[in-house]
Amino acid sequence: MSIGRILQIIGIILVLDALYFGIAKDSMKTEVLFLFIGGMIFYVGRYFDRKR
Numbered sequence: 001m002s003i004g005r006i007l008q009i010i011g012i013i014l015v016l017d018a019l020y021f022g023i024a025k026d027s028m029k030t031e032v033l034f035l036f037i038g039g040m041i042f043y044v045g046r047y048f049d050r051k052r
Contacts, residue, residue: 004049011042 018034021027 007045
């Protein structure tokens, strides 16, 4: 498993955590922050995966 795939998985997990915080904890600020960080990590993983 490459570093790009691992980063993509971490990004998806962070996005799922963001949805949990938005629905269960009713924290919009945390949800948007986790969505942004998860999305950025996912796209960095895609960048590394494409280079290979």
